[in-house]
Amino acid sequence: MFDSMKGKVCIVTGAGKGIGYDVAKLYYSLGCSVAVISRTRSDLDSLEKELSPEIGKFLSIAGDVSSNDVVQSFVDSVYSKFGKIDILVNNAGMRFRKEFLEISRDEFNEVLNTNLGSTFSFCQAVGPYMIEQKSGRIVNMASIVGTLGLAELVAYATSKGAIISLTKSLAIEWAKHNINVNVIAPGFCETSYSENFKKNTALYDFTVERTPAQRWGKASDIANACLYLTSEMSDYVTGEVLVVDGGWSAW
Numbered sequence: 001m002f003d004s005m006k007g008k009v010c011i012v013t014g015a016g017k018g019i020g021y022d023v024a025k026l027y028y029s030l031g032c033s034v035a036v037i038s039r040t041r042s043d044l045d046s047l048e049k050e051l052s053p054e055i056g057k058f059l060s061i062a063g064d065v066s067s068n069d070v071v072q073s074f075v076d077s078v079y080s081k082f083g084k085i086d087i088l089v090n091n092a093g094m095r096f097r098k099e100f101l102e103i104s105r106d107e108f109n110e111v112l113n114t115n116l117g118s119t120f121s122f123c124q125a126v127g128p129y130m131i132e133q134k135s136g137r138i139v140n141m142a143s144i145v146g147t148l149g150l151a152e153l154v155a156y157a158t159s160k161g162a163i164i165s166l167t168k169s170l171a172i173e174w175a176k177h178n179i180n181v182n183v184i185a186p187g188f189c190e191t192s193y194s195e196n197f198k199k200n201t202a203l204y205d206f207t208v209e210r211t212p213a214q215r216w217g218k219a220s221d222i223a224n225a226c227l228y229l230t231s232e233m234s235d236y237v238t239g240e241v242l243v244v245d246g247g248w249s250a251w
Contacts, residue, residue, distance in 0.1 A: 005231060010034050011087065016039070030227075035077075072121070119140050135179065144187050180229070
């Protein structure tokens with residue numbers, strides 16, 4: 001079904017763990033060349049070890065995606081190595097829980113620079129390459145928190161809501177270049193932050209009970225959604241928010 005993915009060149013940010021890790025694995029398993037970036041070198045080494053990639057089909061760089069210079073350098077390196085960029089998955093992000101009046105401006109800016117800023121920078125960096133080749137798929141990772149809001153997550157919610165608006169505007173602007181730009185809004189997922197979250201038993205139990213599917217999602221659930229939005233199955237889908245949350249936002 002996904003034979004057309006073979007030979008595609010995919011960039012996945014925040015690929016050191018969680019959703020990005022599973023997205024990179026899925027694309028590689030389908031015959032894609034994969035370029036990944038994350039802050040932690042050891043996480044990327046673990047991914048490479050698991051993939052055991054063929055020579056010339058994998059590129060990893062440890063770097064801070066909130067830096068525009070790092071982003072541009074990485075994207076240029078990807079194009080130099082592979083000669084094209086077909087898919088971009090903007091997954092890198094950060095979050096913390098604090099009441100609104102306790103959040104400093106520096107903390108707020110750090111979240112925006114990492115989540116929204118990196119999405120902006122990566123889209124700008126890959127844009128000229130995709131426009132030149134007259135094709136491309138971009139998936140930006142938001143959250144149900146960006147559409148519904150949750151207490152003590154103001155900075156995170158702001159960044160994710162802005163990513164949704166960025167995506168819709170860019171989808172309109174780049175449709176004429178045959179570039180599809182969509183966003184995924186995951187619900188609660190079993191990723192790197194979930195073990196710490198589960199320490200608050202009452203909150204964790206509430207999220208499970210509140211979810212119609214009666215479970216948290218898996219990173220692979222989000223990876224499968226990414227595949228749909230970057231395959232030929234979604235040729236006529238752009239500017240959309242695909243919510244993957246087990247029914248949380250259906251209430």
